[in-house]
Amino acid sequence: MDYEKVLSNRAKTIKPSGIRKFFDLASQMEGVISLGVGEPDFTTPWAIREAAIYSIEKGRTFYTANRGLSELREEICKYYQRKFNVSYDPEKECIVTVGGSEGIDIAIRAIIDPGDEMIVLDPGYVAYTPGVELSEGIAVPITLRHEDQFKLTPDLLKAAITPKTKAILLNYPSNPTGGFMTKEDYAKIVPIIKESGIIVISDEIYGELSYEDQFCSIASFEEIKDQCIIINGFSKAFAMTGWRLGYVLSNPVLSKAMLKIHQYIIMSAPSPAQYGAIEGLKHCDDEVQQMRESYKARRNFCVKAFNDMGLETFKPQGAFYVFPCIKSTGLTSDEFCEKLLDDQKVACVPGTAFGPAGEGFIRVSYAYSIEELKVATEKIAKFVKKIKG
Amino acid sequence: MDEKLLLTLLQRNARMKITDLAAALEESKDNIIDKLTELEQKKVICGYHTIVNWDRTNTEIVTALITINANPEREYGYDRIAEHIYKFKEVDTMYLLSGEFEFVAIVKGRTMQEVAHFVASKLACVDGVTGTTTFFVLKQYKNNGVVLIEDEDGKNDRLVVTP
Numbered sequence: 001m002d003y004e005k006v007l008s009n010r011a012k013t014i015k016p017s018g019i020r021k022f023f024d025l026a027s028q029m030e031g032v033i034s035l036g037v038g039e040p041d042f043t044t045p046w047a048i049r050e051a052a053i054y055s056i057e058k059g060r061t062f063y064t065a066n067r068g069l070s071e072l073r074e075e076i077c078k079y080y081q082r083k084f085n086v087s088y089d090p091e092k093e094c095i096v097t098v099g100g101s102e103g104i105d106i107a108i109r110a111i112i113d114p115g116d117e118m119i120v121l122d123p124g125y126v127a128y129t130p131g132v133e134l135s136e137g138i139a140v141p142i143t144l145r146h147e148d149q150f151k152l153t154p155d156l157l158k159a160a161i162t163p164k165t166k167a168i169l170l171n172y173p174s175n176p177t178g179g180f181m182t183k184e185d186y187a188k189i190v191p192i193i194k195e196s197g198i199i200v201i202s203d204e205i206y207g208e209l210s211y212e213d214q215f216c217s218i219a220s221f222e223e224i225k226d227q228c229i230i231i232n233g234f235s236k237a238f239a240m241t242g243w244r245l246g247y248v249l250s251n252p253v254l255s256k257a258m259l260k261i262h263q264y265i266i267m268s269a270p271s272p273a274q275y276g277a278i279e280g281l282k283h284c285d286d287e288v289q290q291m292r293e294s295y296k297a298r299r300n301f302c303v304k305a306f307n308d309m310g311l312e313t314f315k316p317q318g319a320f321y322v323f324p325c326i327k328s329t330g331l332t333s334d335e336f337c338e339k340l341l342d343d344q345k346v347a348c349v350p351g352t353a354f355g356p357a358g359e360g361f362i363r364v365s366y367a368y369s370i371e372e373l374k375v376a377t378e379k380i381a382k383f384v385k386k387i388k389g
Numbered sequence: 390m391d392e393k394l395l396l397t398l399l400q401r402n403a404r405m406k407i408t409d410l411a412a413a414l415e416e417s418k419d420n421i422i423d424k425l426t427e428l429e430q431k432k433v434i435c436g437y438h439t440i441v442n443w444d445r446t447n448t449e450i451v452t453a454l455i456t457i458n459a460n461p462e463r464e465y466g467y468d469r470i471a472e473h474i475y476k477f478k479e480v481d482t483m484y485l486l487s488g489e490f491e492f493v494a495i496v497k498g499r500t501m502q503e504v505a506h507f508v509a510s511k512l513a514c515v516d517g518v519t520g521t522t523t524f525f526v527l528k529q530y531k532n533n534g535v536v537l538i539e540d541e542d543g544k545n546d547r548l549v550v551t552p
Contacts, residue, residue: 017552023549036549039547041545043542127552293394293397305412
């Protein structure tokens with residue numbers, strides 16, 4: 001069969017993830033120490049697992065409402081109110097999704113027509129640009145600057161907005177940079193968003209993992225709340241990556257449009273995961289807090305280790321990544337990561353996997369114990385010393 | 390300094406190096422040493438012990454939980470009786486409780502006979518003690534937050550690289 005004829009142009013033209021290539025390389029090797037993982041090392045708190053098991057025992061294994069269990073939606077809205085001071089109506093403004101990933105997908109599909117422009121941040125999470133392209137939209141990257149700690153600044157935003165701009169996709173705290181937007185940082189760009197009338201898709205999946213400043217949801221700015229679609233989920237804060245459970249919060253009109261797409265492509269998110277998540281939101285604040293404290297100590301350890309080895313690394317205020325600059329080694333990001341893997345069997349992800357602006361950087365995950373981080377960073381230091389001579 | 394974080398890190402791993410603690414807390418090594426000394430003097434840090442699972446060694450250790458009934462004393466309440474009991478080397482841990490009995494003591498010995506002998510000849514004879522019940526431990530599952538039996542939980546099967 002001539003599969004070239006069978007495959008859609010869409011499937012043929014979409015680029016494979018840069019991470020995939022590196023995954024293949026690293027997983028062929030024995031005894032690799034990895035700092036390349038974008039998920040917590042903690043197991044899901046037992047109370048959540050136990051609640052999900054109980055739901056299965058009780059036979060609560062049917063489809064739920066398209067939007068998700070009403071109790072879960074209520075807890076999600078209470079959580080956003082309690083933690084981030086943003087209020088949403090569980091009946092009309094909340095959809096439970098299969099991970100934040102589905103949330104991003106339905107948000108983009110609900111607003112992007114062919115030829116519409118959507119601003120994405122570079123470096124940024126791997127799924128955003130392909131998501132826009134699958135809707136035949138045009139992803140317009142903003143090149144973020146290291147000297148700004150990869151924050152979105154008003155000048156960059158203004159320059160990127162055109163009459164065709166439909167939306168912007170934000171992700172703070174950021175994967176891969178760990179960049180963070182404080183309330184003051186947002187206050188500078190909110191007037192531009194208000195004036196342009198563009199939609200903001202804000203992926204707040206790492207919001208709970210904020211270390212110095214309190215996390216600020218962009219939807220907390222009342223003047224643009226109606227323009228915001230909030231994506232969040234349970235993967236990072238509750239250590240529930242494999243459960244695939246997220247949610248989308250937005251005004252009722254946008255929510256209704258997204259719900260139409262969600263009900264056809266997904267129907268409803270897995271029910272055991274939803275029952276587990278209710279328990280998480282109700283009773284797991286302490287576990288979340290303990291994990292956050294643990295990440296903070298690991299972050300501090302990593303930032304020092306990389307700066308000590310001569311790789312300039314700013315202190316990220318959120319998520320669980322550091323983004324060391326490797327320009328001083330004279331290697332490209334790809335070369336650095338491949339040679340490091342070859343020489344020391346340590347896997348990091350090249351910054352370029354997250355867009356061209358990631359050149360000169362590597363993404364290092366610190367979702368590992370300090371003992372593991374110590375071994376890995378010592379090996380990286382040895383490698384850097386060798387390269388620099 | 391984030392004292393709580395320092396204590397949490399040490400509670401998880403008492404062997405963590407001063408340099409690593411300093412990095413994790415963004416402090417100098419000297420500050421960490423000073424802080425630890427202060428916490429030790431204040432008896433906030435009461436030691437840097439190792440959780441040993443003796444069941445996996447050739448050393449035989451028998452553990453018993455002993456509930457103790459006692460009459461309080463004027464002026465001293467239960468404290469003097471407690472002191473009399475916890476000073477015995479056999480007593481590993483001891484608490485004053487609400488409810489049916491006054492104390493519970495965790496007692497260790499080499500054999501069941503040794504523990505039984507301690508209860509009969511020492512513990513039950515303490516002035517003010519009116520009764521004891523001994524519960525021998527058959528299997529230890531979790532101790533000080535650490536699971537001591539084979540447990541798949543927490544075995545991390547994350548992929549090597551994920552987005």
